Amino acid sequence: MTPLALTDAEAAYGETRVLGPLSLALAPGERIALVGKSGAGKSTLLALMYEQWQQREVALMPQALGLVDTLSVFHNVYMGRLDRHPWWRNLITLMRPRRSDIADIEALLEGLDIADKCWIPCGELSGGQRQRVAAARVLYQRGQVLLADEPVSALDGPQAASVMQALADGYPTAVLAMHDLDLALRYCTRVIGIQAGEIAIDQPSQRLSVHDLQPLY
Template identity: 70%
Template sequence: MSDFALKDAEAHYGATRVLGPLSMRIAAGERVALIGKSGAGKSTLLSLMFDRWQAQNVALMPQALGLVDTLSVFHNVYMGRLDRHRWWRNLATLAKPWRRDIDEIKALLDEVGIGEKRWTPCGELSGGQRQRVAAARVLYQQGDLLLADEPVSALDGPQASHVMAMLTEGYPQAVLAMHDLELALAFCTRIVGLKDGAIVLDAPSEALSSATLQDLY
Protein backbone atom coordinates (compact mmCIF):
# COMPACT_ATOMS: atom_id res chain seq x y z
CA MET A 1 0.00 0.00 0.00
CA SER A 2 1.27 3.47 -0.90
CA ASP A 3 2.27 5.96 1.75
CA PHE A 4 0.45 9.29 1.47
CA ALA A 5 2.01 12.30 3.19
CA LEU A 6 2.22 16.06 2.84
CA LYS A 7 5.00 18.13 4.39
CA ASP A 8 4.82 21.92 4.65
CA ALA A 9 2.36 21.98 1.76
CA GLU A 10 0.90 25.28 0.56
CA ALA A 11 -1.63 26.44 -2.00
CA HIS A 12 -1.83 29.94 -3.49
CA TYR A 13 -4.41 31.92 -5.39
CA GLY A 14 -2.31 34.34 -7.36
CA ALA A 15 0.10 35.87 -4.87
CA THR A 16 -2.16 35.07 -1.89
CA ARG A 17 -1.57 31.96 0.18
CA VAL A 18 -4.93 30.26 0.81
CA LEU A 19 -3.76 27.03 2.43
CA GLY A 20 -0.92 25.99 4.68
CA PRO A 21 1.85 25.49 5.24
CA LEU A 22 0.56 22.21 6.66
CA SER A 23 1.73 18.63 7.08
CA MET A 24 -0.27 15.43 7.44
CA ARG A 25 -0.01 11.72 6.76
CA ILE A 26 -2.76 9.27 5.83
CA ALA A 27 -2.01 5.97 7.55
CA ALA A 28 -3.08 2.56 6.27
CA GLY A 29 -6.75 1.93 7.01
CA GLU A 30 -7.59 5.54 7.85
CA ARG A 31 -10.76 7.26 6.68
CA VAL A 32 -10.23 10.98 7.22
CA ALA A 33 -13.03 13.55 7.20
CA LEU A 34 -12.10 17.15 6.40
CA ILE A 35 -14.54 19.50 8.09
CA GLY A 36 -14.92 23.26 8.40
CA LYS A 37 -17.13 26.02 7.12
CA SER A 38 -17.28 27.02 3.46
CA GLY A 39 -14.00 28.62 2.42
CA ALA A 40 -11.97 26.93 5.16
CA GLY A 41 -9.80 25.13 2.61
CA LYS A 42 -11.31 21.64 2.35
CA SER A 43 -11.66 21.54 -1.44
CA THR A 44 -8.31 23.24 -1.90
CA LEU A 45 -6.61 20.63 0.29
CA LEU A 46 -8.24 17.78 -1.63
CA SER A 47 -7.10 19.32 -4.92
CA LEU A 48 -3.57 19.69 -3.59
CA MET A 49 -3.57 16.06 -2.44
CA PHE A 50 -4.71 14.88 -5.85
CA ASP A 51 -2.07 16.96 -7.62
CA ARG A 52 0.66 15.50 -5.38
CA TRP A 53 -0.54 11.89 -5.34
CA GLN A 54 -2.37 11.22 -8.60
CA ALA A 55 0.48 9.00 -9.84
CA GLN A 56 -0.03 6.75 -6.78
CA ASN A 57 -3.29 5.01 -7.78
CA VAL A 58 -5.58 7.68 -6.33
CA ALA A 59 -9.24 8.12 -7.28
CA LEU A 60 -10.97 11.50 -7.15
CA MET A 61 -14.69 12.24 -6.80
CA PRO A 62 -14.89 16.03 -7.26
CA GLN A 63 -17.78 18.12 -5.98
CA ALA A 64 -18.62 19.07 -9.59
CA LEU A 65 -18.77 15.29 -10.32
CA GLY A 66 -17.21 15.53 -13.82
CA LEU A 67 -19.95 13.58 -15.62
CA VAL A 68 -20.45 13.75 -19.39
CA ASP A 69 -24.11 14.66 -19.81
CA THR A 70 -24.45 13.29 -23.35
CA LEU A 71 -23.15 9.85 -22.39
CA SER A 72 -25.19 7.16 -20.67
CA VAL A 73 -24.87 6.30 -17.00
CA PHE A 74 -23.11 3.07 -18.04
CA HIS A 75 -20.49 4.89 -20.10
CA ASN A 76 -19.85 7.47 -17.37
CA VAL A 77 -19.12 4.69 -14.90
CA TYR A 78 -17.00 2.83 -17.47
CA MET A 79 -14.82 5.96 -17.74
CA GLY A 80 -13.42 5.07 -14.33
CA ARG A 81 -11.23 2.46 -16.03
CA LEU A 82 -10.49 4.08 -19.38
CA ASP A 83 -6.76 4.02 -18.71
CA ARG A 84 -6.75 0.24 -18.21
CA HIS A 85 -7.87 -0.60 -21.75
CA ARG A 86 -6.50 -0.04 -25.22
CA TRP A 87 -7.93 2.85 -27.19
CA TRP A 88 -9.71 0.61 -29.67
CA ARG A 89 -11.53 -1.26 -26.88
CA ASN A 90 -12.74 2.00 -25.34
CA LEU A 91 -13.90 3.22 -28.74
CA ALA A 92 -15.73 -0.05 -29.43
CA THR A 93 -17.43 0.17 -26.03
CA LEU A 94 -19.16 3.37 -27.12
CA ALA A 95 -21.09 1.38 -29.73
CA LYS A 96 -21.31 -2.12 -28.24
CA PRO A 97 -20.17 -2.69 -24.64
CA TRP A 98 -18.74 -6.04 -23.55
CA ARG A 99 -21.18 -8.20 -21.59
CA ARG A 100 -18.86 -8.57 -18.59
CA ASP A 101 -18.52 -4.77 -18.36
CA ILE A 102 -22.30 -4.39 -18.52
CA ASP A 103 -22.82 -6.97 -15.78
CA GLU A 104 -20.15 -5.54 -13.48
CA ILE A 105 -21.34 -1.96 -13.84
CA LYS A 106 -25.01 -2.91 -13.51
CA ALA A 107 -24.22 -4.63 -10.20
CA LEU A 108 -22.63 -1.41 -8.91
CA LEU A 109 -25.52 0.71 -10.15
CA ASP A 110 -28.01 -1.66 -8.52
CA GLU A 111 -26.09 -1.22 -5.26
CA VAL A 112 -26.51 2.56 -5.40
CA GLY A 113 -30.14 2.22 -6.47
CA ILE A 114 -30.09 3.36 -10.11
CA GLY A 115 -29.54 0.18 -12.10
CA GLU A 116 -32.62 0.89 -14.20
CA LYS A 117 -31.01 4.15 -15.39
CA ARG A 118 -27.89 2.57 -16.85
CA TRP A 119 -28.66 3.55 -20.46
CA THR A 120 -30.09 6.98 -19.59
CA PRO A 121 -27.97 10.03 -20.55
CA CYS A 122 -26.57 11.63 -17.42
CA GLY A 123 -27.97 15.00 -18.48
CA GLU A 124 -31.47 13.66 -17.77
CA LEU A 125 -30.77 12.69 -14.15
CA SER A 126 -31.60 14.46 -10.90
CA GLY A 127 -28.84 15.82 -8.68
CA GLY A 128 -29.00 12.85 -6.32
CA GLN A 129 -28.91 10.36 -9.19
CA ARG A 130 -25.89 12.11 -10.70
CA GLN A 131 -24.06 11.92 -7.40
CA ARG A 132 -24.73 8.19 -7.22
CA VAL A 133 -23.35 7.76 -10.75
CA ALA A 134 -20.15 9.54 -9.68
CA ALA A 135 -19.94 7.31 -6.61
CA ALA A 136 -20.36 4.20 -8.76
CA ARG A 137 -17.62 5.46 -11.10
CA VAL A 138 -15.00 5.81 -8.33
CA LEU A 139 -16.02 2.44 -6.90
CA TYR A 140 -15.56 0.91 -10.35
CA GLN A 141 -12.23 2.68 -10.74
CA GLN A 142 -10.77 1.31 -7.49
CA GLY A 143 -7.37 2.29 -6.14
CA ASP A 144 -5.30 2.75 -2.99
CA LEU A 145 -6.81 6.05 -1.86
CA LEU A 146 -10.14 7.79 -2.42
CA LEU A 147 -10.37 11.58 -2.38
CA ALA A 148 -13.99 12.79 -2.38
CA ASP A 149 -15.46 16.27 -2.06
CA GLU A 150 -18.93 16.25 -0.44
CA PRO A 151 -19.70 12.81 -1.91
CA VAL A 152 -23.24 12.45 -0.49
CA SER A 153 -24.40 16.07 -0.15
CA ALA A 154 -27.33 15.55 -2.57
CA LEU A 155 -28.59 12.34 -0.93
CA ASP A 156 -31.12 11.83 1.86
CA GLY A 157 -30.42 10.08 5.17
CA PRO A 158 -30.65 6.34 4.28
CA GLN A 159 -29.15 6.82 0.81
CA ALA A 160 -26.34 8.98 2.16
CA SER A 161 -25.45 6.39 4.79
CA HIS A 162 -25.53 3.55 2.27
CA VAL A 163 -23.30 5.32 -0.26
CA MET A 164 -20.91 6.46 2.50
CA ALA A 165 -20.59 2.85 3.62
CA MET A 166 -19.83 1.73 0.07
CA LEU A 167 -17.21 4.44 -0.46
CA THR A 168 -15.39 3.94 2.85
CA GLU A 169 -15.46 0.15 2.55
CA GLY A 170 -14.47 0.22 -1.12
CA TYR A 171 -11.05 1.82 -0.55
CA PRO A 172 -8.30 0.96 1.94
CA GLN A 173 -7.79 4.67 2.68
CA ALA A 174 -9.95 7.73 2.11
CA VAL A 175 -10.02 11.50 2.61
CA LEU A 176 -13.49 13.03 2.34
CA ALA A 177 -14.54 16.67 2.63
CA MET A 178 -17.80 16.59 4.58
CA HIS A 179 -20.45 19.03 5.72
CA ASP A 180 -22.54 16.43 7.59
CA LEU A 181 -20.85 15.98 10.96
CA GLU A 182 -22.90 12.95 11.98
CA LEU A 183 -21.92 11.08 8.81
CA ALA A 184 -18.29 12.14 9.21
CA LEU A 185 -18.18 10.78 12.75
CA ALA A 186 -20.03 7.58 11.82
CA PHE A 187 -17.97 6.58 8.79
CA CYS A 188 -14.54 8.16 9.28
CA THR A 189 -11.86 7.15 11.77
CA ARG A 190 -10.23 10.58 12.00
CA ILE A 191 -11.45 14.17 11.86
CA VAL A 192 -9.29 17.00 10.54
CA GLY A 193 -10.76 20.45 11.10
CA LEU A 194 -9.74 23.37 8.89
CA LYS A 195 -10.07 27.08 9.49
CA ASP A 196 -8.65 29.84 7.27
CA GLY A 197 -6.49 27.33 5.40
CA ALA A 198 -4.89 25.84 8.52
CA ILE A 199 -5.41 22.62 10.46
CA VAL A 200 -6.92 23.52 13.84
CA LEU A 201 -8.11 20.04 14.86
CA ASP A 202 -6.80 16.54 14.20
CA ALA A 203 -8.27 13.80 16.38
CA PRO A 204 -9.77 10.29 16.31
CA SER A 205 -13.51 10.30 15.60
CA GLU A 206 -14.24 8.26 18.71
CA ALA A 207 -12.94 11.11 20.88
CA LEU A 208 -15.32 13.68 19.34
CA SER A 209 -19.00 14.50 18.99
CA SER A 210 -20.92 16.78 16.65
CA ALA A 211 -21.35 19.24 19.55
CA THR A 212 -17.58 19.49 20.09
CA LEU A 213 -17.07 20.31 16.41
CA GLN A 214 -19.48 23.25 16.26
CA ASP A 215 -16.72 25.76 17.07
CA LEU A 216 -15.43 25.21 13.52
CA TYR A 217 -18.64 26.73 12.10
Protein backbone atom coordinates in the same frame (compact mmCIF):
# COMPACT_ATOMS: atom_id res chain seq x y z
CA MET B 1 0.53 0.55 0.40
CA THR B 2 2.99 2.94 2.06
CA PRO B 3 1.73 6.03 3.92
CA LEU B 4 1.00 9.16 1.92
CA ALA B 5 2.09 12.53 3.23
CA LEU B 6 2.02 16.26 2.64
CA THR B 7 4.86 18.32 4.06
CA ASP B 8 4.58 22.08 4.51
CA ALA B 9 1.90 22.19 1.82
CA GLU B 10 0.43 25.58 0.98
CA ALA B 11 -1.69 27.26 -1.67
CA ALA B 12 -2.30 30.85 -2.66
CA TYR B 13 -4.50 32.85 -5.00
CA GLY B 14 -2.31 35.59 -6.34
CA GLU B 15 -0.34 36.83 -3.37
CA THR B 16 -2.99 35.78 -0.85
CA ARG B 17 -2.21 32.54 0.95
CA VAL B 18 -5.39 30.50 1.46
CA LEU B 19 -3.97 27.27 2.84
CA GLY B 20 -1.06 26.24 5.01
CA PRO B 21 1.69 25.66 5.37
CA LEU B 22 0.51 22.39 6.86
CA SER B 23 1.68 18.81 7.08
CA LEU B 24 -0.21 15.54 7.48
CA ALA B 25 0.08 11.84 6.74
CA LEU B 26 -2.49 9.28 5.61
CA ALA B 27 -1.84 5.71 6.76
CA PRO B 28 -3.20 2.61 4.99
CA GLY B 29 -6.68 1.80 6.27
CA GLU B 30 -7.26 5.31 7.57
CA ARG B 31 -10.31 7.30 6.55
CA ILE B 32 -10.00 11.04 7.11
CA ALA B 33 -12.93 13.44 7.13
CA LEU B 34 -12.05 17.05 6.30
CA VAL B 35 -14.57 19.32 7.98
CA GLY B 36 -14.97 23.08 8.29
CA LYS B 37 -17.08 25.88 6.90
CA SER B 38 -17.22 26.75 3.20
CA GLY B 39 -14.07 28.56 2.12
CA ALA B 40 -11.95 27.11 4.93
CA GLY B 41 -9.68 25.32 2.44
CA LYS B 42 -11.01 21.75 2.31
CA SER B 43 -11.32 21.58 -1.50
CA THR B 44 -7.93 23.26 -1.94
CA LEU B 45 -6.35 20.69 0.37
CA LEU B 46 -7.92 17.83 -1.58
CA ALA B 47 -6.59 19.34 -4.81
CA LEU B 48 -3.07 19.45 -3.35
CA MET B 49 -3.37 15.83 -2.26
CA TYR B 50 -4.46 14.75 -5.73
CA GLU B 51 -1.68 16.74 -7.38
CA GLN B 52 1.00 15.14 -5.23
CA TRP B 53 -0.45 11.64 -4.88
CA GLN B 54 -2.04 10.93 -8.26
CA GLN B 55 0.75 8.56 -9.26
CA ARG B 56 -0.27 6.32 -6.36
CA GLU B 57 -3.53 4.98 -7.87
CA VAL B 58 -5.67 7.69 -6.32
CA ALA B 59 -9.33 7.85 -7.35
CA LEU B 60 -10.89 11.32 -7.33
CA MET B 61 -14.57 12.17 -6.89
CA PRO B 62 -14.69 15.95 -7.43
CA GLN B 63 -17.50 18.13 -6.16
CA ALA B 64 -18.36 19.04 -9.77
CA LEU B 65 -18.59 15.25 -10.46
CA GLY B 66 -17.10 15.45 -13.98
CA LEU B 67 -19.85 13.47 -15.71
CA VAL B 68 -20.45 13.63 -19.47
CA ASP B 69 -24.12 14.58 -19.81
CA THR B 70 -24.56 13.18 -23.32
CA LEU B 71 -23.29 9.73 -22.37
CA SER B 72 -25.30 7.06 -20.57
CA VAL B 73 -24.86 6.21 -16.92
CA PHE B 74 -23.14 2.98 -18.03
CA HIS B 75 -20.54 4.81 -20.10
CA ASN B 76 -19.87 7.39 -17.39
CA VAL B 77 -19.17 4.62 -14.90
CA TYR B 78 -17.03 2.74 -17.45
CA MET B 79 -14.86 5.85 -17.74
CA GLY B 80 -13.40 4.93 -14.35
CA ARG B 81 -11.23 2.35 -16.13
CA LEU B 82 -10.55 4.03 -19.46
CA ASP B 83 -6.82 4.12 -18.80
CA ARG B 84 -6.69 0.35 -18.25
CA HIS B 85 -7.77 -0.59 -21.78
CA PRO B 86 -6.42 0.14 -25.26
CA TRP B 87 -8.16 2.89 -27.20
CA TRP B 88 -9.78 0.46 -29.61
CA ARG B 89 -11.49 -1.48 -26.82
CA ASN B 90 -12.85 1.75 -25.35
CA LEU B 91 -14.15 2.74 -28.77
CA ILE B 92 -15.89 -0.63 -29.22
CA THR B 93 -17.40 -0.30 -25.72
CA LEU B 94 -18.88 3.05 -26.70
CA MET B 95 -20.84 1.31 -29.47
CA ARG B 96 -21.29 -2.24 -28.16
CA PRO B 97 -20.42 -2.87 -24.50
CA ARG B 98 -19.25 -6.31 -23.42
CA ARG B 99 -21.62 -8.40 -21.34
CA SER B 100 -19.04 -8.75 -18.57
CA ASP B 101 -18.64 -4.96 -18.32
CA ILE B 102 -22.42 -4.50 -18.27
CA ALA B 103 -22.79 -7.09 -15.50
CA ASP B 104 -20.06 -5.50 -13.36
CA ILE B 105 -21.46 -1.99 -13.72
CA GLU B 106 -25.09 -3.00 -13.24
CA ALA B 107 -24.10 -4.71 -9.97
CA LEU B 108 -22.54 -1.47 -8.73
CA LEU B 109 -25.56 0.56 -9.79
CA GLU B 110 -27.88 -1.93 -8.10
CA GLY B 111 -26.04 -1.46 -4.84
CA LEU B 112 -26.56 2.29 -5.14
CA ASP B 113 -30.25 1.90 -6.08
CA ILE B 114 -29.82 3.40 -9.54
CA ALA B 115 -29.65 0.34 -11.82
CA ASP B 116 -32.83 1.41 -13.63
CA LYS B 117 -30.95 4.46 -14.98
CA CYS B 118 -28.12 2.45 -16.57
CA TRP B 119 -28.81 3.47 -20.17
CA ILE B 120 -30.19 6.96 -19.55
CA PRO B 121 -27.99 9.98 -20.43
CA CYS B 122 -26.55 11.57 -17.31
CA GLY B 123 -27.90 14.94 -18.39
CA GLU B 124 -31.42 13.68 -17.61
CA LEU B 125 -30.67 12.74 -14.00
CA SER B 126 -31.38 14.59 -10.77
CA GLY B 127 -28.55 15.94 -8.63
CA GLY B 128 -28.72 13.01 -6.22
CA GLN B 129 -28.75 10.47 -9.04
CA ARG B 130 -25.72 12.12 -10.65
CA GLN B 131 -23.86 11.94 -7.37
CA ARG B 132 -24.53 8.21 -7.15
CA VAL B 133 -23.24 7.76 -10.70
CA ALA B 134 -20.01 9.53 -9.75
CA ALA B 135 -19.75 7.25 -6.70
CA ALA B 136 -20.25 4.19 -8.90
CA ARG B 137 -17.49 5.44 -11.22
CA VAL B 138 -14.87 5.67 -8.44
CA LEU B 139 -15.97 2.29 -7.08
CA TYR B 140 -15.55 0.80 -10.55
CA GLN B 141 -12.12 2.43 -10.83
CA ARG B 142 -10.84 0.48 -7.81
CA GLY B 143 -7.95 2.73 -6.90
CA GLN B 144 -5.84 2.42 -3.78
CA VAL B 145 -6.99 5.67 -2.18
CA LEU B 146 -10.17 7.72 -2.55
CA LEU B 147 -10.24 11.52 -2.48
CA ALA B 148 -13.82 12.80 -2.49
CA ASP B 149 -15.18 16.34 -2.23
CA GLU B 150 -18.65 16.36 -0.64
CA PRO B 151 -19.58 12.89 -1.99
CA VAL B 152 -23.12 12.82 -0.55
CA SER B 153 -24.11 16.50 -0.36
CA ALA B 154 -27.09 16.02 -2.73
CA LEU B 155 -28.45 12.92 -0.98
CA ASP B 156 -30.93 12.48 1.88
CA GLY B 157 -30.32 10.49 5.07
CA PRO B 158 -30.79 6.84 3.99
CA GLN B 159 -29.29 7.36 0.53
CA ALA B 160 -26.35 9.30 1.94
CA ALA B 161 -25.66 6.53 4.44
CA SER B 162 -25.89 3.88 1.70
CA VAL B 163 -23.37 5.68 -0.52
CA MET B 164 -21.02 6.34 2.41
CA GLN B 165 -21.10 2.65 3.32
CA ALA B 166 -20.37 1.65 -0.30
CA LEU B 167 -17.43 4.06 -0.44
CA ALA B 168 -16.15 2.79 2.91
CA ASP B 169 -16.35 -0.82 1.71
CA GLY B 170 -14.65 0.02 -1.59
CA TYR B 171 -11.95 2.30 -0.19
CA PRO B 172 -10.69 1.55 3.32
CA THR B 173 -8.14 4.36 2.77
CA ALA B 174 -9.71 7.71 1.95
CA VAL B 175 -9.89 11.45 2.50
CA LEU B 176 -13.37 12.97 2.23
CA ALA B 177 -14.40 16.60 2.54
CA MET B 178 -17.70 16.44 4.41
CA HIS B 179 -20.44 18.88 5.35
CA ASP B 180 -22.47 16.36 7.36
CA LEU B 181 -20.72 16.00 10.72
CA ASP B 182 -22.76 12.98 11.83
CA LEU B 183 -21.76 11.05 8.70
CA ALA B 184 -18.15 12.20 9.03
CA LEU B 185 -17.93 10.82 12.57
CA ARG B 186 -19.77 7.61 11.68
CA TYR B 187 -17.84 6.59 8.56
CA CYS B 188 -14.37 8.04 9.09
CA THR B 189 -11.69 7.00 11.56
CA ARG B 190 -10.06 10.42 11.87
CA VAL B 191 -11.33 13.98 11.61
CA ILE B 192 -9.26 16.97 10.51
CA GLY B 193 -10.92 20.32 11.06
CA ILE B 194 -9.80 23.11 8.74
CA GLN B 195 -10.16 26.71 9.84
CA ALA B 196 -8.79 29.70 7.90
CA GLY B 197 -6.54 27.41 5.87
CA GLU B 198 -4.94 25.72 8.86
CA ILE B 199 -5.46 22.50 10.80
CA ALA B 200 -7.46 23.39 13.91
CA ILE B 201 -8.47 19.85 14.94
CA ASP B 202 -6.86 16.49 14.22
CA GLN B 203 -8.31 13.67 16.31
CA PRO B 204 -9.61 10.10 16.03
CA SER B 205 -13.33 10.30 15.31
CA GLN B 206 -14.17 8.17 18.36
CA ARG B 207 -12.88 10.95 20.61
CA LEU B 208 -15.06 13.62 19.04
CA SER B 209 -18.70 14.63 18.98
CA VAL B 210 -20.62 16.99 16.74
CA HIS B 211 -20.48 19.51 19.58
CA ASP B 212 -16.66 19.39 19.53
CA LEU B 213 -16.64 20.35 15.85
CA GLN B 214 -19.17 23.19 16.02
CA PRO B 215 -16.54 25.90 16.80
CA LEU B 216 -15.13 25.36 13.29
CA TYR B 217 -18.31 26.93 11.92
